[in-house]
Every structure is written in C-alpha cells, then in structure tokens.
Amino acid sequence: MSERNPYGLDVNTANVARIYDYMLGGKDNFAADRAAAEQVLKAFPESREGVRLNRQYLGNAVHHLAAREGIRQFVDIGAGLPTQQNVHQVAGTVDPEARTVYVDNDSIVCVHGRALLAHAPTVAMVEGDLRDPEDIWAKAKETGLLDPEEPVAVLMVALLHFLDDPYSEVAKLREMMAPGSFLVITHMSMAERRAKDTDKVKDVYARASSGVFPRTPEEIRLFFGDFELLDNDAFIAPNALERMAILGWGGVGRKKA
Template identity: 65%
Template sequence: MGEHTPTEGEREAERVPTGVDSKVPNVARIYDYMLGGKDNFAADREAAEQIIKAFPESRDGVRHNREFLGNVVRHLAGEAGIRQFIDIGAGLPTQSNVHEVAHSIAPDARVVYVDNDPVVCVHGRALLANSPTVAIVEGDLLRPEEIWEQAVAGGLIDPGKPVAVLLMAMLHFIPDPYDQVAKLREMMAPGSYLAISHMTAGESRSDDTGKLTEVYEHSNAALFPRTVSEIKRFFGDFEFLDTDAFISSHLQREFAMLGWGGLARKP
C-alpha cells in the first residue's frame, strides 16, 4: 500500500497545542496571519480573509500599526530615555517585538508582555526563555491592579520610575475599558507614557464595519470600534505628542477610516 499523504487538516491537527480550539478564530492568530506569520489555523485565515474582503486596506493597516508601535518604542527608548515597558494585549511574538526594538536602542531596557490568553503566554515564555530582561505574564486589562502587581513582582518594573504602557490594537476588543485604563494612568509614575492604537468607527464605512464586527462575533472576542474623540478619552489629562513623528500624515489620512493611534506623557 502507498503511504498516506496527510491533508492540510491532518497536518494542522498534529500541531495544535493542548487546550487550543483551532476551530474558533482567535484575534491574536488573525493578527499573526495578517502580518504574514505561521502561528495560525484555517479558521483564523478564513476570518482574516473575510476582514480583508470588507476592508481591503486592513492588511496594510495591520503592518502600519506594527510600524507605528516600532516608531513609538524607538522614540521612547531613545529620545525619551524610557527603560521599562509594559505591553498589554501583546499577542503572539512576531516580527519587530517591543523588546527587540527597545534593545536595539537601549540594551538595558526591560519589557513585560501581558496577555489574557494562557496559550499565548506559554508560547511566549518558551520563545523568551533566554531573555533575562523580558518577561510575559498572564493578565487581563479588566484587572489592572493584578497586571501591575505581577509586573512589579517580577523585578523588571520599578513603579517609582517612568514606564511606557502600550495598548496597541487591543482596546477595541473590550466593551467599556475606560475605568481600567484610568487606573493604569493613576498607577504610572510622572513622566510615564501611554501609547494606544485603536480601530475607528466612521459613518462612511459603517456597512463594512458592520461586516467586520460580525466576523469577530464568531471569534474569541467581539469588536467595539470607537470614534477618535472616544479613543482620545483613554489618555485623560496626559499631554499628547505630535503623531507625525511616529506615522506620516499621509498614512494617517489613508487609514483614518480604519484606525487611529496616539502617544501621550503623564505630567
């Protein structure tokens, strides 16, 4: 008898980690696929393609979001002199991770990644096992005090010194996180920075946004787009930096219907 050639489904089943439901689209794996990564399954790819169909520019938008993150981290580690970062909702390790960008500027920078997906955390710890200045903890933005306690307890974050808190492309998966973000701002030392990128809600693309929301309803997280003014509320009384320093005004205009990002400093 000839050898059986495994189907794609069989090959995929062999590499599904214990406890992972590969049949339900996962926002971290969808993002990974959008970035050209390999840590995703058929359900994630199908959901991503539906998103791309509704928003053809979304794949480029994800890449520009990554570019925005990198530019923010380079500025903070360089010109701003920040040496400690907390990346909440970090997702799967991918290209140009926060610690890689920060260490290219400041090798002594310390980074704590936070995610509420235990499988993401297990994967991340395995990849970061030989990085003493980097840690990944399981935590949920809905419990900001616990995130803060874990970050400090690990010894990488000094709560008395300025810290950069990164909330990149994750707040739009939470229905009403204003109080939790306010708590984070409260715990950050003066001179700290808050960076946010977020999907926007606009009337001109309301039908497409509706299709996008429907796709995410079948994933592990629902979607809650917001207007730019609603996104800016997350920064409280922090002082905004010029966004043009981190992403060109041309790209801001091109992707205005898809997302908005900002960086602000605590007085």
C-alpha cells in the same frame, strides 16, 4: 503553526491574536484564523496595510520613547504572539538593558510566548487581563523588571477595541504610572460612510475569541485623560495616518511630571 492540537487549543474558533499574526504574514495561525482574516479583508481590503502600519507605529513609538525620552521599561498589555520587531527588540537597539513585560489574557498565547522568549533575561510574559489592572501591575512588579517609581511606557496597541467599556480600567493604569510615563494606544475606528463594512467586521469577530467595539477618534482620545498628546508625525507619516483613518487612530501621551 501545526494544525494538530497537542495543548488543548480550540483550533476551530478564530483567535484575535492569531488573526493579527496572519495579517502580518506570520505562521502562528490555524485555518479558522485565516478564514476570519480573509473575511475582514473582504470588507476592508486596506486591513493588511493597516495592520502593517499599526506594527510600524508601535515600533516607531517604542524607539522614540527609548531614544528620545529615556524610557527603559515597557509594559505591553494585550501583546499577543511575539512576531517581527517586538517591543523588547526595538527598545534593545537603543539600550540592551531595557526591560519589557508582555501581558496577555490568553493562557495559550502566554505559554507560547514564554517559550519563544525563554532566553531573554530582560523580558517576561505574564498572564493578565486589562479588566483587572491592579493584578497586571502587581504581576509586572513581581517579574523584577518593573520599577513603579520610575517612568514607564504602557502600550495598549490594537487592544482596547476588543473591550466594550474599558475607560475606568485605563484610568486606573494612568493613575498607577509614575510621572513622566507614557501611554501608547492604537485603536480600530469607525466612520459613517463605511458603517456596513464595519458591521461585517464586527460579525466576524463576534464569532471569534472576542467581539470588537470600534470607536471614533474623539472617543479614543478620552483614554488618555489629562496626558499630553505627542505629535503623531514622529510615529507615522501624515499621509499614511490620513489614509488609514478609516481603519484606526493612535496616539502617544505623556503623564505630566
């Protein structure tokens, strides 16, 4: 991305979506984002592999839900900037008619995302904030790509750790999802033995567009409520999950029919 600033972007404050883009090897980032990412990498050198595996987990989950569970509509909340192997691209390899609604609370990210996705009729990008789940659901329905009476996969990948207490909002989304729907979550974790490194990462994000709130795997599982958790072996190699446990944990849950 050019360092010039034609759209009123704050290029001097690191942005969480652009930090993620840089970690993935993308070009939609600025010097401040790259500097913040390098500080995170200094504290957690595993982070770049963790981000790559997080993206792999997302792709594997979407493909599984489309190919094995028959899901044909996806709502990706906190989608960030379109990058490699996006949800609609993965789902489209199973069924070109699969529908995807991307949601982000950053207006600039949404403008950029709409431009990149302009010629994809089965895809929409809407501006919304998880702190208002009813608004997200209403906007997703307005696109014409979400049928609320049919099972849907709601994705919150590398999102919830940027919110201090989103449990009630996630519960509201679970309530609105049709029976047979799926919830996909990945989340930054914390471990006592790396507490000082985690504090350094929290300091980096405190100066960025959002703070960060790592949680234990037990706290992350609470986001699924009474959803049935699927076996993670379908989405990530067990040794990779164990190796990356210091950085994060993820899960895919099914709403009972």
